[in-house]
Amino acid sequence: MRKVAIVGAGQSRYGEFPDKSIKELFLEAYQDMAKSVDRGYDPKRVGAAYIGNLGCGGFQLGNMSALVSEYVGLPYVHAMRIENACASGGYALVTAAMDVMAGVHDVVLAGGVEKMTDVSGLKTKYWLGVSGDTEYERLAGTTFSGLYALIAQRHMHEFGTTREHLSMVAVKNHKNGAQNPKAQFQRETTLEKAMKAPMVAAPLNLFDCCSTTDGASAVLVTSAEKAKEFTDTPIYIEGFGTASDYLAIHDRVATTTLEGTRRAADQAYKMAGVGPKDIQIAEVHDCFTIAELLAYEDLGFCEKGQAGPYLMEGHTQITGDRPVNASGGLKAKGHPIGSTGTGQAYEMFHQLRGDVQKPTRQVKGVERGLLHNVGGSGGTVVVTVLAR
Amino acid sequence: MTLGISGYGVAIPRLRIKREDYAKAWGSFSAAGVNEKAVAGFDEDMLTLATKVSARALESVPLTPDKVTRFAFASTTPPYTEKLLSGTVLAGLGAPGDTYATDHISSTRAGTEAMLAGFEHLAANPTGCALVAAADAPMASMWDPIEHAMGSGAAAFVLSGFATLAELEGSASYVSEYFGERFRPREEGQTRDLNVKKFSEGSFVTNTTRAATALLKKLGRKPEDYAHVVVQQPDARAPASAAAKLGFQDPQLAAGMVSVALGDLGAASTPVGLAAALEASKVGDRILVVSYGSGAGSDALSFKVVSDRKPAFTVSKEAARKEYVDYVQYLKLKGAIR
Amino acid sequence: MAHVSVPMYWRTIPQRYRLVGMQCKKCGKVNFPPKGVCKYCNASSEFAEVRLSGKGKVHTFTLIGAGGAPPEFAEQEKAGGVYPVTIVELEEGPKVIGQMADVNPKDVTIGMPVRAELRRIYEEEGVVRYGFKFVPLEGGA
Numbered sequence: 089m090r091k092v093a094i095v096g097a098g099q100s101r102y103g104e105f106p107d108k109s110i111k112e113l114f115l116e117a118y119q120d121m122a123k124s125v126d127r128g129y130d131p132k133r134v135g136a137a138y139i140g141n142l143g144c145g146g147f148q149l150g151n152m153s154a155l156v157s158e159y160v161g162l163p164y165v166h167a168m169r170i171e172n173a174c175a176s177g178g179y180a181l182v183t184a185a186m187d188v189m190a191g192v193h194d195v196v197l198a199g200g201v202e203k204m205t206d207v208s209g210l211k212t213k214y215w216l217g218v219s220g221d222t223e224y225e226r227l228a229g230t231t232f233s234g235l236y237a238l239i240a241q242r243h244m245h246e247f248g249t250t251r252e253h254l255s256m257v258a259v260k261n262h263k264n265g266a267q268n269p270k271a272q273f274q275r276e277t278t279l280e281k282a283m284k285a286p287m288v289a290a291p292l293n294l295f296d297c298c299s300t301t302d303g304a305s306a307v308l309v310t311s312a313e314k315a316k317e318f319t320d321t322p323i324y325i326e327g328f329g330t331a332s333d334y335l336a337i338h339d340r341v342a343t344t345t346l347e348g349t350r351r352a353a354d355q356a357y358k359m360a361g362v363g364p365k366d367i368q369i370a371e372v373h374d375c376f377t378i379a380e381l382l383a384y385e386d387l388g389f390c391e392k393g394q395a396g397p398y399l400m401e402g403h404t405q406i407t408g409d410r411p412v413n414a415s416g417g418l419k420a421k422g423h424p425i426g427s428t429g430t431g432q433a434y435e436m437f438h439q440l441r442g443d444v445q446k447p448t449r450q451v452k453g454v455e456r457g458l459l460h461n462v463g464g465s466g467g468t469v470v471v472t473v474l475a476r
Numbered sequence: 477m478t479l480g481i482s483g484y485g486v487a488i489p490r491l492r493i494k495r496e497d498y499a500k501a502w503g504s505f506s507a508a509g510v511n512e513k514a515v516a517g518f519d520e521d522m523l524t525l526a527t528k529v530s531a532r533a534l535e536s537v538p539l540t541p542d543k544v545t546r547f548a549f550a551s552t553t554p555p556y557t558e559k560l561l562s563g564t565v566l567a568g569l570g571a572p573g574d575t576y577a578t579d580h581i582s583s584t585r586a587g588t589e590a591m592l593a594g595f596e597h598l599a600a601n602p603t604g605c606a607l608v609a610a611a612d613a614p615m616a617s618m619w620d621p622i623e624h625a626m627g628s629g630a631a632a633f634v635l636s637g638f639a640t641l642a643e644l645e646g647s648a649s650y651v652s653e654y655f656g657e658r659f660r661p662r663e664e665g666q667t668r669d670l671n672v673k674k675f676s677e678g679s680f681v682t683n684t685t686r687a688a689t690a691l692l693k694k695l696g697r698k699p700e701d702y703a704h705v706v707v708q709q710p711d712a713r714a715p716a717s718a719a720a721k722l723g724f725q726d727p728q729l730a731a732g733m734v735s736v737a738l739g740d741l742g743a744a745s746t747p748v749g750l751a752a753a754l755e756a757s758k759v760g761d762r763i764l765v766v767s768y769g770s771g772a773g774s775d776a777l778s779f780k781v782v783s784d785r786k787p788a789f790t791v792s793k794e795a796a797r798k799e800y801v802d803y804v805q806y807l808k809l810k811g812a813i814r
Numbered sequence: 815m816a817h818v819s820v821p822m823y824w825r826t827i828p829q830r831y832r833l834v835g836m837q838c839k840k841c842g843k844v845n846f847p848p849k850g851v852c853k854y855c856n857a858s859s860e861f862a863e864v865r866l867s868g869k870g871k872v873h874t875f876t877l878i879g880a881g882g883a884p885p886e887f888a889e890q891e892k893a894g895g896v897y898p899v900t901i902v903e904l905e906e907g908p909k910v911i912g913q914m915a916d917v918n919p920k921d922v923t924i925g926m927p928v929r930a931e932l933r934r935i936y937e938e939e940g941v942v943r944y945g946f947k948f949v950p951l952e953g954g955a
Contacts, residue, residue: 223826224847226816227935227945228899228911229878229887237876238901238911245874245924289882290896297881338901338909339853343874490916518894519915519933519947527932555934555942564944568831568932570865799918808893 089189091312093322094474096125097430097437102303102422103272104205110144110304111159114201117304117427118160121199124437125308126319134308135193136166138183140176140200141426142219156201166193173219174375176200177305177429178461178470182328184309194314199306200431202424206302219464221336230289233297233376235337235465237289240378242343244291247393249381251291255282256399257377258295261413264406265420267449272301272422296377301422305431321441326362326456327473329355335467344393348469349386349460356458357388360473364388367473368410368454369439371432373462374417383460384412387471411451414439429461429470440476479598480640481779483539485532485787486751487525487611487630488738488794491515493806498624501803507625509712513739515801516613516628518809522551523561525611525630527568529789533607533632534569536787537639541571545604546597548590550580550743551612552667557581565609584658584708585769586610586743587631592775594635595644606635612742616667618812622658625711627739629794631747641783642754642763648691651773654679658710658770677717679772684708684718687774688766692722695778699723702778703761706732706749708768710740718766731756732763737795750779752791757781816884823943830945833868833930835906836861846908868930869951870904877919886936898922902930902948916949927951 098120100113108116122129139153148155153167166187170180177200184198220226220235230238243249259279265271277295285295308318315322331351334340340347357363364387372387374380381395389410390398398404404412415421415435418428435444436457444450456475463469494512498505507513516525526549534541549562562577578593580586587610594606611630616623635644657676660667669676684707692698699705705728707715712735719729732749734741741748746767753763761781768774807813826847828834835846840858846866851859876882876899883891891897898914900922914922915933930946937943 222816223818223822224911226884227818227943229883229890229897229913230876230899230911231882231884233882234876234878234899237882238874238899241876241924242874286881287877287879287896289879290877292876292882294881334853336847336911338911343901517915518890519913519935521934521942523942524932524934524944567827568944570832805895811893814889814893 090191092185092188092309092325093312093315094307094325094433094437095310095315095318095322096121096129096308097434098122098124099270099305099431099434100303101270102301102424105302108302110201110203111156113203113302113304114156114199115160117199117306121306121308127317129308131161133195134162134165134197135195136184136187137162137197137199138168138170138180140170140180140429142171142173142176142202144203162197172468173463174373174423174425174428175461175463175468175470176426177431178459178472179330179429179468181307181430181433181472182330182470185325185328188309188311194310196309197306198309198430199304200427200429201304202426203302204300204424219467224336232465233289233292236376236378237292238337239343239382240291243378243381246344249396251283252279253381253396253399254291254296254377255279257374257380258282258419260405261374261417261419264414264449265416267446268416268421269446271416271420272299273420292376292378298375298418298423301424303422303424303427303431305427305434307430307433307437321476323437323440323474323476325472326475327356327358327360328471329353329359330468330470332468333466335464337465346382346386346462346466346469348466349383349462349471352469352471353387356471356473362456362473366456367458369414369451369457370410370412370460371415371435372412372460374413374419375423375462377419379462380412380417387458387460406449406451414449414451429459432459432461436474440474477602477637478640478643479595479635479637480643481633482636482639482641483533483537483634483787484751484754485529485536485632485789486748486791486794487529487532487789488514489516489520489628490797490799491517491801492798493801493803497803505624506621507711507739509736510625510739511736513625513627514629515806515809521555522553522611522613523555523564526609526632527565529611529630529632530565530569530607530609532787532789533634537634539605539634541569543605544571544575544607545601546594546606547571547575547577548580548593548606548608550586550590550610552581552584552586552742553613553615554579554581583769583771584742584745585767585773585775587745587747588765588767588775588777591633591635591777592647598635598637602637604636608633608635610744610747612744614667614740614742615810618807620669622667622669625735625740627741629738629741629744629748631744631751633747641785642779642781645778645780646691646695647775647777648687648694649773649775650683650686650690652683654770654772679770680714680768681718681721683772683774684766684768685721687776688722688764691776691778697778701762702728702764703757704731704753705729705764705766706746706753707766709733709735709745709749712736734791748791754781755786755790755792759784816886820941831932833866833946835864835866835908837864844906844908846904846910866904866906868946870902870928872922872924872926872928873901873903873909874924875900875914875922886938900948902928913947914949915947
């Protein structure tokens, strides 16, 4: 099968934009992507558009992909909405890759968009709390903060993970987000402040949770042989993996492991012919601070149970040997659900090319990175390995 | 065959509010003799309490739910005013659907109505098994002094002709026409009372003493034949007026006086009082139960204790398990502020 | 609100009201909540109904505060305060999520023995949805 590359990537600003519609947000990302294609972007070459999106706040459940595609000038393509909760964007990217690999289309758009702040707080929760096992988890009185709190509590019990470990994830990601002009929260926070934030779902407090975000992202995928027609520095998709899991946490073999992450990572490493040690930089799914710690372990960056100490040793700081979430992560950059996966790809595209918009965030000399995007509390997971 | 009580259980919601908290909020507390009262949790209603207490009554025999042939539910505050209620309890217990089930929901006399319905069933079906559950949390406007006494609690009884621990000796009832006392007009959620004090007290004493007197006469008994007498408790003082008129002494009332610590339990008042009296009784003791429902009517039942068997969930055990709420928390739990 | 229709809720009454599990006729393990195919042996969809004891131990828990409650539970959180949600490992093996009642949230611990009882879960379209919650076992059983 054909090897696949990303030749352009764009992202809207992430944040709250009462003045922008879902179509306008997507346009912002799309135009940013077009600008990033070194030898110029020709929409006529695009054969398909896979757009990640969860719910559009309920206003456009059907044909969402066609709607945003035609708005940006891409009518008459193979338009498809990809939905796997918070992993929608990541799945849109691998679906685009599979399309190109199979040779169906040569040039494919993968993107994502979400508008979460237009709806009332109550309605937002409606859209957020229903990607777990609704009948059991939602009706036990939880949204995702509660579900990740159940995981966190058990992780603390089994492995001695601490309040400080959780808060340090937030501190690190806010520090990176402060250097990202497109991030929702461009300000640092202190460990003390993060540890003392109001409780949402104990042991998780407000600073352990990502926010609701408006935003969009888009990447251009083509075959490796065609890539040079677009740029001298394509970023290759070396491998990817996806795995689903029992939706309800109570059904899973282990409470403190996202089996989906483990299996998706195994596949991605195998396809790329690499191992965790070869990953120099990663964007992982830190919808809650505990989720980033789980990712370290389940992606094989450290031993099971050792994520807290691994974080505290500084490995994943932007100055460490394997920076994680240099963009600020979901925590500081924002988490516009459908956009998150391709938003991670946008960050990694520029990190690996060495042309990050703000150089203070640029990690120098990295050639291979990993993207990790989780749907719900781990019901779906997609892992992608990218390299120069 | 002698019919009687084969097992029973009690369930009291865990929350309590003290009379002092009312006094702080209102300047006074109108429930005579009540020191504190039980408060149902946000996620409890009379069907969840009835299910819990029914399971306890069955376990006390012990008996599996499939043996139940008659079920009667009693409460003045069911979660619905139209919809069959007892099916929820039977489904919760896993009791068979061909059990004849009835809801008794229109007055605080409902608890004894349900018991008598169970005994009537057994009279016609002597090998059957009746389960009776009374659960209540009467409710009135927070502005109304009758609200002060209103507590919450539940008791359930397994009635049958086997393994009895207290035999039914007989019963008598009395009904009459009264009004203005403790009523809830259609379309209203809160119980009202016109507070025509002497008139209402007259109804209470007249109906209860007539039912009780008729029963004592029928059985040829005198007040001193009874170790315990349990009278409806809208507060902790009302029973004494009726009991005294019948010739009972205060010590006979003591064991069944659950309102002191739990408040007015509405339709569950005499059932929980009976459970308390059974808990305190010894073999050979007689217990007289006299219920009252405004509007008005009264049932009197006479039991003779024949076994010392006590259930796992008694009134004293349930009353001891508690956590206090303050008046603001109470208002929130009652949905009085939202 | 997460809309769970009346028939959808009704279909789960055996599970919610009295914890009816499905025992696999092939491997003997109990699936709760039920699965289409046994999640343990993955080889059979023939089951026998078994009523679970409802007793178990807290495997993990969270305390849901104001920001963590879904809208249908917001009123409960406002009126009753922070509420615990647990995953309980039942005596018969399965783990299941459920709220905990009749307990001071600060007393909930991993490993504490609990039992299930029927409670109001929430209300939708005027209909009360009942189901099990866990309560401390002490004084129970």
